[in-house]
Amino acid sequence: MPKHYRPAGKKKEGNAARYMTRSQALKHLQVNLNLFRRLCIVKGIFPREPKKKVKGNHHTYYHVKDIAFLQHEPLLEKFREIRTYQKKVIKAKAKKNEELARILLTRQPTYKLDRLIRERYPTFIDALRDLDDCLTMVHLFAVLPASDREKLEVKRVHNCRKLSHEWQAYISRNHALRKVFVSVKGIYYQAELEGQKITWLTPHAIQQVFTNDVDFGVMLTFLEFYETLLAFINFKLYHSMNVKYPPILDSRLEALAADLYALSRYIDASSRGMSVEPKVDASSSSQSNGREESELRLAQLQHQLPSSEPGALMHLVADKEVEEDEDTKMCKSLFKDLKFFLSREVPRESLLFVIPAFGGMVSWEGEGAPFKEDDESITHHIIDKPNSGHMYLSREYVQPQWIYDCVNALIILPTEKYLVGRELPPHLSPFVDNEAEGYVPDYAETIKRLQAAARNDVLPLPGVGKDDLEDPQNLLYAGVMSRAEEAEAARTRKKMEELEKQYHEELKMELTGSAGEESESEDDEAKTQIPEESEAGAAVSQIAEDVAAMPRLLMSRKARGLYDAMKMGDERKNETVERLERRRRILKNAQ
Amino acid sequence: MAPTKKGEAARETKRKRGSVNSQKPEPAVKEVKPVEKEVKSLKEEDLLLDSGTDSDYDGDSLSGSLNSDDFDSDIFDSEDDGSQRDTEDGERESLGDKDHGHEGSVGNDDNGDESEQVDSEDGMEDGSDEGSEQGEVAEESDSSEDEVAPRNTVGNVPLKWYENEKHIGYDINGMKITKKELRDKLDSFLASMDDKKNWRQILDEYNDEEVEVTKEEQMLIRRLLKGEAPHADFDPYPTYVDWFKWDDAIHPLSSAPEPKRRFLPSKWEAKIVLKYVRAIRKGLIKFDKPEEEPKVYDLWGDSTSDQKNKHLTYIPPPKLKMPGHEESYNPSLEYIPTEEEKASYELMYEEDRPKFIPKRFTSLRSIPAYGNALNELFDRCLDLYLCPRVRKKRINIDPESLKPKLPSRKDLRPYPNSCYLEYKGHTGKVTTISTECSGQWIASGSTDGSVRIWEVETGRCVKTWQFDEAVKRVAWNPHSDFSILAVAMGRDLVILNTELGTDEQQENIKELLQLGNVPEPKASVAAIASWLPDEKNGGIIIRHFKNISSIDWHRKGDYLSTVMASGETRGVVIHQISKKLTQKPFKIRGLPVTALFHPSRSYFFIATRKNVRVYNLLKVEEPVKKLETGMREISSMAIHPGGDNLIVGSKEGKMCWFDMDLSSKPYKTLKNHPKDITNVAYHRSYPLFASSSEDSTAYVFHGKVYNDLNENPLIVPLEILRGHSTSSNGGGVLDCKFHPRQPWLFTAGADSIIKLYCH
Structure with a gap:
């Protein structure tokens, strides 16, 4: 008799009825593992963790409802259809009927994923929330070399590239970018759209290499879904700007690998066209012909415009935008009235994305650039290599890190440390909450002070009183209210800690005092027990420890486990902080 | 439209010249050349020149040949390219060319050596001249190279046999052909930078000389690459000229009576047609292409129809951990482990070893590609579709608050x-x-x-x-x-x-x-x-x-x-x-x-x-x-x-x-x-x-x-x-x-x- 014997006629219950293993699911759905994987990936179905694993610990369990959900998926039928169709093609080929095979191949059944996207992300915000992985993947595949072996077609790489550029153009144009971080792995960007923080990683613009220990089939299935998702999202975003999607780009700029610039010009042109259109009555015949035609024409017109005045175009549209939140305004005006010129060796794509996102104007060395190097109004020249030909006195030559640091600090940092040829200050991650981590790098302190100074000059906030402004601690957080609140909380915490410490001190004092009193009052026998000074200290610390440990006795086992785990985590954190501080001390001593 | 017209014009002039038997081709060249500069027009120019010189030769040597012969030689004779190039290059060359043309029969045997050694193109030309003088025999072959004896007579032997010798072979008289001095790379590079035509030069190792590819040859190569006929004016589909004279024929080729099937409609054809008709009626064959639906559209346009999710609750995947200071390309120095610490990592078990060791790069341009990018992405993909997701409440409290409050x-x-x-x-x-x-x-x-x-x-x-x-x-x-x-x-x-x-x-x-x-x-x-x-x-x-x-x-x-x-x-x-x-x-x-x-x-x-x-x-x-x-x-x-x-x-x-x-x-x-x-x-x-x-x-x-x-x-x-x-x-x-x-x-x-x- 099996271990869990179920009498005949009695249905399964509980976890046994609610979950099934993967192989059971395969049998149930009558698909092979590859197809099952694809279905799971596109449907977004993942294994579940049953409370009791009926079949054992080494199985993957899926919820029965999830499997039923897959079973009713029309895509399953579609995949089967495709499979049988491919068999037809193979048969035709085997019979040397090339003509039939060709005809069959032209009419292959196709499938669409749009319904699935709607199903998985019922609202636009849902889609934005899960966009991180999508963007990271699309951006990575945009720089991969096409490969026959991995079945990665050139078409798809181009599509990824296109999609990523469209996304970046939108973000840049709407000043939604918030943070940038250049890491060894690539460049992290964080944008904020509709209240969702979207972070993605773009690899450095260097040839990527394929690795063998990666299953490209799985990756390409993911990519297929992500491409579709991003296309729909881009459509929605462009639609919200009143710009036609997919964009028609200037082929000349595209050929020069300045897609981003081309896109931004396209967007500018289209949105301007839209805004102008209602005002002009019937002056131009092209507009009466229909929206699309006028769009096209505008795009074409745009191409013929002299390339030296993108800024002028920008201002035209910038004026009419009204509703923007505080952050966007700050981001938008960061590089206002600054003109940048990129040298050859700096990461152009990244900077072309970042600088306009923060309101700056940018040009680069090469054809199709909006303005040339000898433009007198250029304020900053971004350069990475120390030697350069002619140095203009009217501009500052800074290294690209300056841009990223300015963006993260949201102020214009002084350029002395970033001038070309200087050793750069450290580039710090904007995603770290230094206070929570417990370790604040020196340069973060410096930036904070600069921020505080800048805020003091520019905008004393209405909500903050004068005393608070004078307090340098508070000033640091003056700009962002949440930050200020955090600081407040931290300070109260600190105060509490101090109070507690004081209490402990008192306790110790008391204990030693009482011990002393007793010893004085007792007779000879007791005198032998008078501990010596050092012993007393040890005893006192022991007592303090005991006192601290007392409440632990009364905790439930669960709470005690939790408490211990938390303590362990804290300890680990303290350890890393201590290590960092030790290294910093050593470095300082070495200097 | 313009180029074709031009082509026609060129052909016109050619015909005219052919008929007139022009006396002075040179001035014509000079007239046209400075005006036309673009490549496309040059092509026509070349053609024009071609025909000009060609007709010139014809006039000189084979005045009595057929019209079609003229046409053929135009197509197949690649030796003409040489002459054309010469005319382009300069007047002196063309003069020499002319000399050859005139003295062809005389100088060929006598000073063949010399001329060949000096310039192979000339040699080729000589050969071609020879060929043209010999008549239609040479026309059979497509390539003039076959006819021109190469300078080197060693035959088809591996060139590495001569690697260490000072000569590369022997000329037709058995004299050693010495190797040219090898220019050092820098010189050749500079020369190539100076000379814009340098990219056209090809080193012929066998004869140890530089061969320059002429414009005409370029066009030829280009056409071959495209899979077209080598010459532009070769018509692969000429209209059929029926040379047979039908008027004289009295007797039919066959005396058999015309079969009946010629007059009756074919059954099989009818069947096939029927099949097609049926297919069309059934809708299996469609003539008008199906309307293409737009690939992307406003998917979230109708936000009102927010249907309730019938299936299980969706647990969004956890976001990746944000990068810390240590992942920066230029972290603070204290984040970089010392040499001893790095050595101690080596002694650790692989699982305990830190996944990421901070490293410092002095500038943005010195960051190398990140080798693990694909692997990490793949791991993430696996996590997304293979890991069971469980909602876990993260407790963000002070651990001390877990302790029960005790009376003092x-x-x-x-x-x-x-x-x-x-x-x-x-x-x-x-x-x-x-x-x-x-x-x-x-x-x-x-x-x-x-x-x-x-x-x-x-x-x-x-x-x-x-x-x-x-x-x-x-x-x-x-x-x-x-x-x-x-x-x-x-x-x-x-x-x-x-x-x-x-x-x-x-x-x-x-x-x-x-x-x-x-x-x-x-x-x-x-x-x-x-x-x-x-x-x-x-x-x-x-x-x-x-x-x-x-x-x-x-x-x-x-x-x-x-x-x-x-x-x-x-x-x-x-x-x-x-x-x-x-x-x-x-x-x-x-x-x-x-x-x-x-x-x-x-x-x-x-x-x-x-x-x-x-x-x-x-x-x-x-x-x-x-x-x-x-x-x-x-x-x-x-x-x-x-x-x-x-x-x-x-x-x-x-x-x-x-x-x-x-x-x-x-x-x-x-x-x-x-x-x-x-x-x-x-x-x-x-x-x-x-x-x-x-x-x-x-x-x-x-x-x-x-x-x-x-x-x-x-x-x-x-x-x-x-x-x-x-x-x-x-x-x-x-x-x-x-x-x-x-x-x-x-x-x-x-x-x-x-x-x-x-x-």
Whole structure:
């Protein structure tokens, strides 16, 4: 008799009825593992963790409802259809009927994923929330070399590239970018759209290499879904700007690998066209012909415009935008009235994305650039290599890190440390909450002070009183209210800690005092027990420890486990902080 | 449109020239060339030139040939390219060319050598001239190269044979052809940079010379690459010219009559047509392409139709961890591990090794590609579709807030907290102590076989008895009139007269301890215990069949229970001192460990290894209650003076508080000792209880029991009493007892000292 014997006629219950293993699911759905994987990936179905694993610990369990959900998926039928169709093609080929095979191949059944996207992300915000992985993947595949072996077609790489550029153009144009971080792995960007923080990683613009220990089939299935998702999202975003999607780009700029610039010009042109259109009555015949035609024409017109005045175009549209939140305004005006010129060796794509996102104007060395190097109004020249030909006195030559640091600090940092040829200050991650981590790098302190100074000059906030402004601690957080609140909380915490410490001190004092009193009052026998000074200290610390440990006795086992785990985590954190501080001390001593 | 027109124009001029038999081609070249600069027009130009020179030759050498011949030579003769190039290059060349053209027949044999060595193109041209002079024979071949003898005559041998020689082969006369000086790379590079036409030059290794590809040849190559006919003006699909003269034919080719099938419509064709028709009707064949739906559209346009998700709740994938400072390309220096630390990583297990080692790059352009990008992305993909997702609540609280809020210890005073007295005298471990009910004396027993009585206040040892065996337990009679002591050691239970108290009391005691009229016990009881007089100390010895593990007096001081590690009915017996009677009323499951009388009512508690059973002494057949401790091995037990609460200590260092009105499960379990608990004790009047353990500590707790049944007892740990030596060879506190009236605690240590802790 099996271990869990179920009498005949009695249905399964509980976890046994609610979950099934993967192989059971395969049998149930009558698909092979590859197809099952694809279905799971596109449907977004993942294994579940049953409370009791009926079949054992080494199985993957899926919820029965999830499997039923897959079973009713029309895509399953579609995949089967495709499979049988491919068999037809193979048969035709085997019979040397090339003509039939060709005809069959032209009419292959196709499938669409749009319904699935709607199903998985019922609202636009849902889609934005899960966009991180999508963007990271699309951006990575945009720089991969096409490969026959991995079945990665050139078409798809181009599509990824296109999609990523469209996304970046939108973000840049709407000043939604918030943070940038250049890491060894690539460049992290964080944008904020509709209240969702979207972070993605773009690899450095260097040839990527394929690795063998990666299953490209799985990756390409993911990519297929992500491409579709991003296309729909881009459509929605462009639609919200009143710009036609997919964009028609200037082929000349595209050929020069300045897609981003081309896109931004396209967007500018289209949105301007839209805004102008209602005002002009019937002056131009092209507009009466229909929206699309006028769009096209505008795009074409745009191409013929002299390339030296993108800024002028920008201002035209910038004026009419009204509703923007505080952050966007700050981001938008960061590089206002600054003109940048990129040298050859700096990461152009990244900077072309970042600088306009923060309101700056940018040009680069090469054809199709909006303005040339000898433009007198250029304020900053971004350069990475120390030697350069002619140095203009009217501009500052800074290294690209300056841009990223300015963006993260949201102020214009002084350029002395970033001038070309200087050793750069450290580039710090904007995603770290230094206070929570417990370790604040020196340069973060410096930036904070600069921020505080800048805020003091520019905008004393209405909500903050004068005393608070004078307090340098508070000033640091003056700009962002949440930050200020955090600081407040931290300070109260600190105060509490101090109070507690004081209490402990008192306790110790008391204990030693009482011990002393007793010893004085007792007779000879007791005198032998008078501990010596050092012993007393040890005893006192022991007592303090005991006192601290007392409440632990009364905790439930669960709470005690939790408490211990938390303590362990804290300890680990303290350890890393201590290590960092030790290294910093050593470095300082070495200097 | 323009180029074709131009082409036509060129052809026009060609025809004209052909007909006119032009005298001076050079001026025509000069006229056209400077004007036309673009490549496309140049092509036509070349054609024009071609035809010009060609016709020139024809005029010179083969004036009598056919028109078609002219056409053919134009197409197939590539030697013309040479001449064309020459004309382009300069006047001198063209002049030379002209010379060749004129003197062809004369100079070919004579100075062939020279010219060939100087310029192969010239040679080729010579050959071609020759060919053209020889007539149509040469036209058969497509390539002039075949006809022109190469400069080098070594034949088809590997060139590496001549690698180390100074010559590359032999010319037609058998003379060595010396190698050209090799230019060094820099020079050749500079030359190539200077000369814009350099890219057209190809090194002919076999003949060791630079061959320049002419424009015409370029066009030819380009066309070949496209898979077209090599010459632009070759028409692959000429209109068919029917050369056969049909007018003269009188007889048909075949005299057979025309077959019938020529006039009848074909059945098979009809069938096929029918098939198609049917297919069209069925809609299998469609002529108009299906309308292409837009690939992307506003998917979230109709946000109103927000249908409810019917399937399981979607758990969004957790976001990736944000990069910290250490992942920066240019982190602060303190994030970079030192060399020693890096070396220590090597010694670690692979799992423990940090995944990412910070590294510093001085500039953005020096960052290399990240090798693990694909792997990390792939791992993420796997996580997304293979990892079970569970919603977990992240607790973001201060760990200190988890600790229960305890009342201040100050408010719970008095309680014993510091050692006040030590009672020294025993030589072995002090295993047991007992307080007299007045609180003036304590008795202690030790492994050295001695039982001592001490005065509490002074620490003076009043009395000592020496026995042969190690003392297991001592217990004062709780009745104040009878200051007698029960001492358990081995199998014997000795009732001792302590000789404290007034004379009248002594009288009573002596009377009590007389064993004169012992009733005859039942056989079953006699097997368990036998009453014997103790001549040495003037008391009674009750000898049991097994070692005694615990004893307890009834509150009235007449009954005394002893516990032995034996099952069934023999484990716990109750002796009545006044009647010298022994009973074994309880039927016990398992081995009893310890037993207690209820402080006020007629109940009896027996602790076996895991459970505590409560018996009603008036009705002892079945236990009234069973308390489940959930502990592995009970070592001790104490009852609250109120009688409703019980603490049980275990050998795993846990202590249970039972509220017997509440439940048969522990109200609270405290894990306070790392080692075995040896004894637990309640204070008789103060809300205090204590536990002692083999880890050399004793805990004092505040344990307040409220009269209100709704309120749970309050338990607060107060103090950890240390002081007994923590020697490794079986140290520890073996017993603890409270003073009956004062909040003082006595502890008996394995270091043969008894300590008194006061408030």
